[in-house]
Every structure is written in C-alpha cells, then in structure tokens.
Amino acid sequence: AIARLLAGARKSPAPPAREAPPERDVSEEEPRVGVFACRCDGIEEVVDLARVLDHARGLKDVAHVQEVAEACNDEGLKEIKRQIAEKGLNRVVVAGCTHRLYEAPLQEALREAGLNPALLERADLREGCAWAHWDQPEAATAKAQELVEMAVAKARLLKPVPRSDRGVTTGALVIGGGLAGMTAALSLAEQGFPVHLVEREAELGGNLRHVHYTLYGGDAQALLRSLVRRVEENELIRVHRGAEVSEVSGCVGNFTVRVSDQGAGNQGIREQVGEASVTFEVGAIIVATGGQEAVPTEYLYGEDPRVMTQREFEAMLAESESDASLPSSVVMIQCVGSREPDRPYCSRICCSQAIKNGLRLKEVNPRARVFVLYRDIRTYGFKEEAYRQAREAGGIFIPYDLDDKPQVVARDEGLRVLARDPVLGERLTLDADLVVLSTGIVPNENGALAGILGVPLDADGFFQEANSKVRPMDFERAGIFLCGLAQAPHFMDETIVQAEGAALRAAILLRKGRLESRPMVASVNERLCSACELCVQACPYGARFMDLERGVxxxxxxxxxxxxxxxxxxxxxxxQQNTFEMQQVMAMLDATI
Known part of the structure; x- marks a missing residue:
C-alpha cells in the first residue's frame, strides 16, 4: 500500500533543487564564528542559555551569538542564513540537539548562505546535557558553557572540504524469489523502479510453496499465486529463474552484477539471452535468499515414515480429503535440534506452527488426540490467543527438560513416546499414530554469496545486519539491504513488513539520482603515507584503496x-578525518583544561 502511494511521487517530476550561490572562499579570512543556541524541547528549562551565550561572547573569534527557538525549522534556518550574510560569519556553531539530528538541513543552510557545509560545528545541549542532567541545572549550565567553548575552539580551525558526487543507476537487484523477494520486487516496481529478480529454483515461491494455511486461517497458496502472477505481469520486473549471482563489482548506486545459470538442469539465463550469463547495472541490491527447515537427526526421523516434520505434517493435513486419512493420535516434540549447543537460537515460529497444525487436525477430527511436548511455549503477542484456543480444543501440553528428552520407540501397531512430566514428577507413555517434530529454521549455504557481495554472516550463518536496533535492514556495505529468512527466522507477516522496509530503503537511495560525499570523510597526507595498506584492511566500508600509480x-x-x-x-x-583533524581535536581538549 505504501509503495502504491509512493508510485505517484516516483513518476512525478522531482522538485527543483534550490539554487545555491557560489561558495565563498574563506581560506584567507580570519575566523568569524556565529553561535546559535536552540531552546527547543526543554533545554532552557534546565540550562541557563543567557549565561551560556554571555560566556560565548567572550570566546576568541566569536562575532555573533543568538538564541533561536528552533534552529532546525524554516524560521530558524532563515535566521541563521540572514546572520551569516549580515555579520559576515564564516564559521557556525549550533548548540542544541545531538549531532545525528538535523545535521543535513543545517549544512544545507550553510551551503545556501555561500559557506561550505564543513564549516558547521554542533554542541549537544539537549540529549548530552539538559536531558541527562535535568535535576542539576547549575551543573548542566556549566557543562553547556564548556561544550560551547569546545565547539567554538574546533570551529575556529574548520576548513572547507571539497564535495564529490556520483550518479545513481536507476534499478535494483533482488536476490531470492520467495515471499520476501517477490514482495520487495513488487514494492520497488510499483514505485517505478526496474528490478532484476534472481531465483535459484526453476519456479518462484521459495518456502511459501510449502505453507498451505496461516495460524489465523489465511490461504497461503492463494497469496503465493497472487504474488507470482503480479510479478510475472509487471513489466518492470525481469525474472531470472534457475540462476544465481556469480559476480558483483562497483559500489553503492553503481553495482555491476553478473547472473549465471546455476548449473546442470538450470538453463534459465541461456533460455533468456542465449548465453550462460548476463551482466547488468543496478543502484541497489536486496538480499532475500530465505532459509530452510532444519532436517532432524533424532527421534527416528528418516528411519520410520511415521515420524515427520511440521512442514510434512502440514502438507498431509492440506492434502487429506477426509478425517479417515488423518491420524487419531499425534505427539509433537518441540525444539528438536534447537536451543542446543550446535544450534543455540530459538526459531520463534515453531511453537505457533505446532499450534496451527494441532488446531487444524482438531478442526477436521475433533476426536483426535494432540500432545505437545515442549521446553517453553513462545507464542508472543496475539499468538497467545491461538495457544489458548489449542488448549480449549483439547490439546495437551507437557513440558520436558533438556537433560531428560523424550524417547520415540517404533512398534508395529504404532509409535510410543516415553517422556517425563516434571510438573507431575512421573514418567508418561504416549501411544501415537504420528510423531511430528518442530525443527526450526536454518540458514541456506550463504558463504559464497556473502563473499561475492562483501557482506558478513553471523555466528549461525544468517546474513548479519549493520545494527539490529537502528539499521535492521542495512548491511555495513552501503547500497545492500536485507530482509526475510536470510536474516533470521520470521513469520510471514514479519517477512512482508521487512521486505517492504528493505524496498523503501532501496527506493530512498534510487530516488536521489546522485550521491554526495559527507564533509567528515577521511583524507590522506601523501607525504606521510608509507603505503602500508593498514587503512585499506581496516576500513569496514571498503572506502580505502591503494593508488598504485602514486604509491599511496x-x-x-x-x-x-x-x-x-x-x-x-x-x-x-x-x-586524517576532515572536521576531526588532530589540531581540531586537540583544540577542543585544550578548551576543557
């Protein structure tokens, strides 16, 4: 829905960029620092801004001090630009919120006033001062004075930083044609971006092909058919079946991708273009390669056909034509192979999957007996309601300990499960027609693709996001995004939301048209560089390289x-790092002594 709303914005002309005057050359000017203190969000209730500004007036090279209501809104930005022009300011200190907030509009204001954006410095009077010391106004005011003094000391030494820009290729690559991949591809295409969708298998769908119904009764196969139809009918999506990504070069906004036939029996690329591989360029990449159901190695799985996984049991329930073909007694064993040393994580979906299948069996055959042997039931959120329904329907839930796991014994007349109920303190014997194992989700073989993309895997083999809290769909390598089971076990609704989010992250990048460098980029003093390559090895973003011709x-x-x-x-x-050069940092330290 969001993608469809944004589609109109994508297809409409972009708003014209504001014309900026030529950048003023301040290299020969003496520093003239303007200090603007913001009183928003309760800063002035804790910090005495009048005293802070009085202190700033006495600092070297400060030419103007002023209190503003909100430096980040239009009125505040206009006032800063006006004072730059009227007072001839060539350095600006904004004392207000944290550095991460509103830096872009403040830098743009400097650019529109004819100053290089690198000539801006910030002093954190809100999160780092007023909010942190809300009950100590005197100490907070003293700290604010010191923070402003440090910012001014650094601002005096700031130098203009040349900006670089680079065009963005309008198009995206989505790796994986399952629920996450198709959702992401459709979201991008509905916003007007061309998409290459690469799927290793001969058909789209991924794990969704094995899901027949949802916990709440939804028709998963109808969803699958709808997604496949929409993908195949969308003119902006080019699907590469039976193929895999074999090479990726370039960087954010300008990736060159080679897609090749996966191997014997998969000739999708050759059928499309007459060659075994195809090369194209994209601006962003989304990894949606999915995961897979873990294959159990215990409880007689693979030895007795009456022992199966939840996926196999779901297929049996979906295909059965009557209750006569279904078992009358089922024992489900949870956490099979999970939350153990070899696979320490919880897959999150297994408890709900067991409850879903148990409820479906009871719906078809109310007389059927369902036993669930569990370590912990994790039906978080509204899924707890399904857990309650399962118990009301007659499902019997029995806990077990890891050091005393159930045992499955095969007999001609059926299976027998031996378990100990730690609540009753007694051993139980359960006779069953079927034993169903909840085995969890494991990652695909992601190592080769991770190497091609230059992105990391976590300790369990899933793709590792940049930050689970603030960048859950990004990799550290810019321009590559992540969603679905490729990252971790997810429910279908979570996968859809995350795929939409990854698509929007990619769309933000593609919509820019051009990428610009930041003021605080690193630089190299070539006279001191010994070509040791330590910086190249250490850079987490792949931004450092060796200039072989210059030897630096x-x-x-x-x-x-x-x-x-x-x-x-x-x-x-x-x-060195622009705006954080050694001389500038030392000046800040000197100001605190």
Missing part, C-alpha cells in the same frame, strides 16, 4: 562514512 593510499569519498578507523590504525599520521 586513497579514499573513495562517496563510500567513506567518517568512522575514523583508518585514522586510528595509521602509524604515520597520514590518515
């Missing part, structure tokens, strides 16, 4: 995120 390290300013790792590892001091 170099920086890709578009890829550089200004993290400072290269500065830390450089033994010669050749690596």
């Amino acid at each position: 390290a170099a920086v890709d300013p578009i890829l550089c995120q200004g993290c400072g790792v290269c500065v830390m590892v450089c033994p010669n001091g050749a690596s």
